[in-house]
Amino acid sequence: MKHVAAYLLLGLAGNESPSAADIKTVLESVGIEADEDRLSTIVSELKGKTLAELIEAGSAKLASVPSGGAAAGGAAAAGGAAAAADAPAAEEKEEEKEESDEDMGFGLFD
Numbered sequence: 001m002k003h004v005a006a007y008l009l010l011g012l013a014g015n016e017s018p019s020a021a022d023i024k025t026v027l028e029s030v031g032i033e034a035d036e037d038r039l040s041t042i043v044s045e046l047k048g049k050t051l052a053e054l055i056e057a058g059s060a061k062l063a064s065v066p067s068g069g070a071a072a073g074g075a076a077a078a079g080g081a082a083a084a085a086d087a088p089a090a091e092e093k094e095e096e097k098e099e100s101d102e103d104m105g106f107g108l109f110d
Helices: 002-012 020-029 036-046 051-063 069-078 080-103
Strands: none
Touching: 002 020, 002 036, 002 051, 020 036
């Protein structure tokens, strides 16, 4: 990931076709040792592609990843009645806690 981040930084800085040596220089400037195998793989895979193309392809891949929102929403809807029944009990516990704080003599304006 650090190799890809260095590649993207170089691209944002205006170097549209960073070489392995460019990436290695960026990584070494912050004290990271570059892996030669990963460098060669990244440079060969990304050769001839622009940052805009890479970001567009990545965005398309991320759009197909499920985020779990539908499953969580369904579980919340199914458990809504149970949550409503537990709400008064939670309020009672909260009130008890407030009273115990007052007993100790600690208050915001004391």
